[in-house]
Amino acid sequence: MSLRHALLGLLVDHPASGYDLLKAFDTSLANVWPATQSQIYGELTKLADNGLIVVSEQGPRGRKEYTLTDTGLAELRRWLTQTEPQRTTRSDVLLRVFFLGVLTPQQARDYLAGQAAHAAELHANLKALDAAIDWDDDNLSVYGRIALEYGQRFAAMQQEWAEWARTQVRNA
Amino acid sequence: MSLRHALLGLLVDHPASGYDLLKAFDTSLANVWPATQSQIYGELTKLADNGLIVVSEQGPRGRKEYTLTDTGLAELRRWLTQTEPQRTTRSDVLLRVFFLGVLTPQQARDYLAGQAAHAAELHANLKALDAAIDWDDDNLSVYGRIALEYGQRFAAMQQEWAEWARTQVRNA
DNA sequence: TCTAGCATGTAAACAGTTACATGATTGC
DNA sequence: GCAATCATGTAACTGTTTACATGCTAGA
Structure with missing residues (x-):
């Protein structure tokens, strides 16, 4: 817990x-x-x-x-x-990917485009947040920055992945 | 649900x-x-x-x-x-990062090194899995591959982040 | 014959969400 | 006086985990 x-x-x-x-x-x-x-x-x-x-x-x-x-x-x-960190995660976004086959290719691409857009927005927000904060070199700043960097990298990764994935969906 | x-x-x-x-x-x-x-x-x-x-x-x-x-x-x-995918996620790994300041810098670096190692292992496993599967071009394969690609990119991102983060922790 | 695996179900506990309920204090 | 915000608490419900409980069947 x-x-x-x-x-x-x-x-x-x-x-x-x-x-x-x-x-x-x-x-x-x-x-x-x-x-x-x-x-x-x-x-x-x-x-x-x-x-x-x-x-x-x-x-x-x-x-x-x-x-x-x-x-x-x-x-x-x-x-x-x-103690070891628990790594069981659930991703609704990814779960849906498994079942995109029941939609038309166009609908599937739309879904992926939506995820790309969402990730892009998040990335922009985190970047702005990073820029707005006046980081110094105390503990809170060091570890806060590390965590925020994770968020930015993660958002960027998701965006790139979703854009790539969109290109993988061909018309049946 | x-x-x-x-x-x-x-x-x-x-x-x-x-x-x-x-x-x-x-x-x-x-x-x-x-x-x-x-x-x-x-x-x-x-x-x-x-x-x-x-x-x-x-x-x-x-x-x-x-x-x-x-x-x-x-x-x-x-x-x-x-319906919109739910995006509320919890990350125990990242939560701990916020509190690494209560440990010694060496302990904090050890933690991050451990996370890097874990991500590297996961990445290797997913890569091997990808190579082992005989992908064809039906729906299951297309979307299964997209999901697996997500996993690989995510693991790579985590590894790179953790390795970078380790270098950010300086002795007090 | 016996073991591994097939196959389902329920109960209790724990974690998390939503909604309700109440009231005090500060600032305009 | 009134609105915003401070401040706490509880009840009901949903989702998840762990543990218990039971029994059949195929193959070595």
């Missing part, structure tokens, strides 16, 4: 409330590990119950600020070094 | 039993849309209840062979042409 560790990771160095974390998920982690409000609040309660985080401050409107405990940090490190 | 449509897609042209479909998931669809035995049998029952497939033949050992109905084929086409 990576959600638990994503929360621990976000709490390193700066305490935050559920609401703060929700925003972090919706921005920086949106394309890596999306999570809903429901999930986040529930998981924070469990993490606090297990002593991996503590409520360090209570603010207005029932705000609860959580801080990572030593146990929590140790667990984060254990997860990073002692 | 794509599992439903994956089953419909696999039943195009050739009737199959739950057991046959399970094997198809474990081989060709393993990296695209993994599914368990439990899920498959349950979903087949629902699809039959809804008239998208029918039990066309009963064999030994309680074997039930399912055939796609016209309604089922129509639904598959509707899914392909009228």
Whole structure:
């Protein structure tokens, strides 16, 4: 269960409330590990119950600020070094490719063209984001840039693939 | 819910039993849309209840062979042409990158080197698979090849990224 | 005869999504 | 005063995984 560790990771160095974390998920982690409000609040309660985080401050409107405990940090490190990342992924986009044979060649090409366009747009957005951020050389910047670079390479790869794939579909 | 449509897609042209479909998931669809035995049998029952497939033949050992109905084929086409693929993905590998700052630079480089090695191995396997298959020019081959090409490009991209990323991690 | 593989089904637990529900505070 | 945003929580549902449970059949 990576959600638990994503929360621990976000709490390193700066305490935050559920609401703060929700925003972090919706921005920086949106394309890596999306999570809903429901999930986040529930998981924070469990993490606090297990002593991996503590409520360090209570603010207005029932705000609860959580801080990572030593146990929590140790667990984060254990997860990073002692466990293998899960690699089971599902791709709806690719699944559909397997079944394009039931459509006309024109429809199949349209589908692939749509995917190429989508990837191109994503690539442009990520490139713009990269340019807009003022990267320095602290940890957050180094690893944030590495992750963003992944996104850009991935989007470029998808675009090139979809454009190539389109040329492979011949009329029956 | 794509599992439903994956089953419909696999039943195009050739009737199959739950057991046959399970094997198809474990081989060709393993990296695209993994599914368990439990899920498959349950979903087949629902699809039959809804008239998208029918039990066309009963064999030994309680074997039930399912055939796609016209309604089922129509639904598959509707899914392909009228609905947008879901693009919410989760990447445990990438999530960990965000938090490599809590490790030593050496540990972070080790992690990235491990990912590079893993991607390289996957790439080699997919390349070998590609070479081993006797592709002809029917629909299955065309779209199967396109999907496999995606896998190869993706694995190559991941390897190159991880190797590059490793060089970005400097000692603090 | 016995083993491997064929063949299906169900129950419980876990993860994730959607929807509902409520209320406080800040700034205009 | 009102709207936007801050802030949390719960319930119901869907999808996925793991484990249990059972039995038949073909071939060595």
